[in-house]
Amino acid sequence: MELAAGSQDVAYEETILRDLGITHILNLVPDSPNLFENRIVYKNVPLLDDTSGKLRFYLGGCLDFIDSGRAVGAVLVHCNAGISRAPAVVIAYLMARTGVSLDNAIASVRSVRPVARPNPTFMQQLREYERELQHSPVQKQNGRAKKMSPLTQHLTMFVDKNQREWDQHLPILLMAYRSAEHESTGYSPARMLFGHEL
Numbered sequence: 001m002e003l004a005a006g007s008q009d010v011a012y013e014e015t016i017l018r019d020l021g022i023t024h025i026l027n028l029v030p031d032s033p034n035l036f037e038n039r040i041v042y043k044n045v046p047l048l049d050d051t052s053g054k055l056r057f058y059l060g061g062c063l064d065f066i067d068s069g070r071a072v073g074a075v076l077v078h079c080n081a082g083i084s085r086a087p088a089v090v091i092a093y094l095m096a097r098t099g100v101s102l103d104n105a106i107a108s109v110r111s112v113r114p115v116a117r118p119n120p121t122f123m124q125q126l127r128e129y130e131r132e133l134q135h136s137p138v139q140k141q142n143g144r145a146k147k148m149s150p151l152t153q154h155l156t157m158f159v160d161k162n163q164r165e166w167d168q169h170l171p172i173l174l175m176a177y178r179s180a181e182h183e184s185t186g187y188s189p190a191r192m193l194f195g196h197e198l
Helices: 014-020 055-072 085-098 102-112 120-134 189-194
Strands: 002-007 022-027 041-044 074-079 157-160 163-165 173-178
Touching (some): 002 055, 014 022, 055 085, 055 120, 085 102
Parallel strands (some): 022 074
Antiparallel strands (some): 157 163
């Protein structure tokens, strides 16, 4: 199942959401409306993108929601610009669910969304979360730290001219979408999702 991170612009485009197969949206913007509640499951989290932002406080509910969404479909995590809050939650998800380090999780997200820059407060909380995960019994097996393969730049899925290519062995797929129809008008959902063309 898939996981995408982006700005609220993507969450307002029903055609893009439908084409991407988005079934769940984690909305991290306090005043951002849920426009398609008749067909998409939403979770609203009032996470502020400043020094008072309590990322750790909301993480448990966010990660559980992503799990439930990925079990049946695809999840979009969005904030205002898709730079700080949404990437921070996805980074935490990668660490918690795949066992990768903070540095590797950041690199994976930035490989598909270079503009991703969690604010300093979130970065501090992510470092604390990494330390917590390192000492968690879930991360250990037979008394030793459980080794997991880091996700690399392959953590992408491209939908290009209706041709889908992905690595079935990757536990998480961060999506990029590009449509010949949209490109002909100069409109690029890939740029909206990730801030650059893939």
